[in-house]
Every structure is written in structure tokens, then in C-alpha cells.
Amino acid sequence: xxxxxxxxEFEIAEAHCDGPCGVYxxxxxxxxxxxxxxxxxxxxxxxxxxxxxxxxSAAYQNTLTRFIAIKEERAELAKHHLLVLWxxxxxxxxxxxxxxxxxxxxxxxxxxxxxxxEVSLEHAQELMDSIKxxxxxxxxxxxxDVPWFTAS
Amino acid sequence: xxxxANWKDRIMxxxxxxxxxxxxxxxxxxTLKDGDAVMIIPTKLIEPGDVVLADHPYKSSVKILKRVTxxxxxxxxxxxxxxxxxxxxxxxFGSLSIECIQGKAVCRMSK
Numbered sequence: 001x002x003x004x005x006x007x008x009e010f011e012i013a014e015a016h017c018d019g020p021c022g023v024y025x026x027x028x029x030x031x032x033x034x035x036x037x038x039x040x041x042x043x044x045x046x047x048x049x050x051x052x053x054x055x056x057s058a059a060y061q062n063t064l065t066r067f068i069a070i071k072e073e074r075a076e077l078a079k080h081h082l083l084v085l086w087x088x089x090x091x092x093x094x095x096x097x098x099x100x101x102x103x104x105x106x107x108x109x110x111x112x113x114x115x116x117x118e119v120s121l122e123h124a125q126e127l128m129d130s131i132k133x134x135x136x137x138x139x140x141x142x143x144x145d146v147p148w149f150t151a152s
Numbered sequence: 153x154x155x156x157a158n159w160k161d162r163i164m165x166x167x168x169x170x171x172x173x174x175x176x177x178x179x180x181x182x183t184l185k186d187g188d189a190v191m192i193i194p195t196k197l198i199e200p201g202d203v204v205l206a207d208h209p210y211k212s213s214v215k216i217l218k219r220v221t222x223x224x225x226x227x228x229x230x231x232x233x234x235x236x237x238x239x240x241x242x243x244x245f246g247s248l249s250i251e252c253i254q255g256k257a258v259c260r261m262s263k
């Protein structure tokens with residue numbers, strides 16, 4: 001009789017995380033940060049046309065503006081994804097094991113802003129490094145060995 | 153810790169005095185594991201430390217199992233999973249009113 005009860009169909013009482021749990025992944029922030037890094041390189045490599053060529057100047061400004069706009073957008077998205085991980089995924093229990101967690105996310109979010117304000121390869125790389133550390137901690141909390149990789 | 157159900161619990165269940173729910177998820181580890189059955193006494197008389205069955209505050213058809221860890225300044229209940237690293241609870245959805253509380257867990261039938 002006991003076994004019968006153990007396997008019987010009963011109404012479900014949920015004891016888990018809400019839907020978003022399990023679909024968190026620092027890869028979202030990593031992809032945006034990679035875009036920021038690549039766009040920063042493109043902006044720095046962009047050659048300014050010689051003066052007097054209106055058509056070339058327009059093309060240059062159009063390209064530069066697009067690079068800047070996309071860098072701005074991607075840096076904001078990177079910040080968004082980092083903040084979601086920080087506020088929604090990580091819990092106080094994680095902080096006990098990783099006491100530098102708040103500092104890590106705070107600095108990473110600040111670096112996103114710096115990447116918008118400046119054309120800085122140093123800050124773009126710093127953002128990637130921070131996200132790499134988030135990646136390592138995140139997957140450690142999941143008990144999975146997921147190697148760091150980049151798309152570019 | 154929740155004790156294992158005994159024959160008295162089963163009689164109470166047979167008499168309709170208790171309800172049984174199947175646990176889904178890991179947020180109440182190590183007290184309750186995924187797949188365990190848990191017996192609930194329908195009651196509003198709960199206190200901190202009790203494992204309770206409650207209506208999810210934002211999902212009308214969902215019932216949740218959490219531990220009462222305290223009350224807020226307005227007498228609403230704070231619920232937390234015993235495995236906080238894998239639990240969505242009052243830290244996310246805030247405190248719950250007594251109307252949301254459906255009962256108290258008294259024992260389990262381990263999977």
C-alpha cells in the first residue's frame with residue numbers, strides 16, 4: 001500500500017525556481033561585449049577621407065555614426081544582461097562562496113558605461129575579462145564545466 | 153526536517169483530513185526532494201519554521217512549497233526555499249498574505 005501511494009498521481013506542489021531559471025547564460029552578455037570590442041576596433045581603424053571629397057566624407061560619417069550607434073546599443077545590452085544575472089540569478093548563498101561577486105558585477109556594469117563614453121580598447125577588453133569571470137562563477141554554481149569561448 | 157508518514161497519517165488522509173501533493177523541483181532540498189509526496193493539513197495556523205503549501209502570488213494555478221522564515225512589518229509571511237540557491241521565493245516575489253497559505257506540511261513519503 002505504501003508503494004502504491006508513493007507512485008500515485010497527486011496534485012503538484014512546485015518547489016523550484018520560476019520559469020527563467022535554467023535559461024540564464026552569461027553568453028548573452030559575452031556576445032554583446034564581443035560586439036563592443038569589435039566595433040571599438042573598427043572605429044579606431046576607420047580612415048578619415050581627405051578633405052574636400054563630400055561624398056567620401058558623407059560615407060565616412062555615416063559609417064562612423066553607425067559604428068558608434070551600434071557600440072552604444074550593444075554596450076547597453078551587455079549591461080542589461082549582466083544586471084539580469086546579478087539581480088535575478090545570483091542569490092545570497094552564492095555571495096557567501098564568491099564574496100567579490102557584487103564588486104565584479106558593479107565594475108562590469110560601470111565598464112559597459114565606459115565603453116559607451118569612450119573609444120577604448122582597454123575598457124572593451126576589461127569588459128570581456130569581467131564577463132569571463134562571471135562565466136566561470138556562473139557555471140561553477142551550476143556544477144558544470146563549460147569552457148570559455150568567443151564567437152569572434 | 154519532515155518525518156516519514158505513518159499509518160495514522162494515512163488514516164487521516166483516508167478520512168479527508170489531509171491532502172497529498174507531489175513535490176516538483178529542488179528548492180526544498182534536503183527536506184524534500186523532487187518526486188517526494190508530502191502530506192498537507194489544510195490550516196491557516198502557521199508559524200515560522202513550518203513548511204507550507206501556498207498559492208503562487210502571480211500564477212493563479214500554481215501551488216508552491218516553501219518554509220516560513222518570518223513575517224514582514226505588516227504581518228505578511230516570508231517564504232524561503234531550504235535550498236536558497238535554487239529557489240524563487242519571497243526574496244523575489246515578496247511576502248504573502250495569509251489568504252495565500254493553504255496548509256502546513258506534516259510528513260512526507262520519500263520517493
